[in-house]
Amino acid sequence: SVKYRHVDQFDWKDGVWIGTIGPYDLIDIHYNFQISKHVEMNITGLNVFDDRHKEMIGGAVMGRQIILRMSTSL
Numbered sequence: 001s002v003k004y005r006h007v008d009q010f011d012w013k014d015g016v017w018i019g020t021i022g023p024y025d026l027i028d029i030h031y032n033f034q035i036s037k038h039v040e041m042n043i044t045g046l047n048v049f050d051d052r053h054k055e056m057i058g059g060a061v062m063g064r065q066i067i068l069r070m071s072t073s074l
Contacts, residue, residue, distance in 0.1 A: 003028040019057040
């Protein structure tokens, strides 16, 4: 699946942290595949175009993330 997220520009005020966030656009990709009857693999690419942004003033700069998961069932 492919997911698109848009965040408009907004003002952030939290104690000493004051500033403007956004705007930014993100595209995420999710893919699941069955390895065997009991094992499934999931790969997720968040912010695949690496749009570096802050989601809160005083927070870290967010960039691309790749997450790989494996799950089992009986």
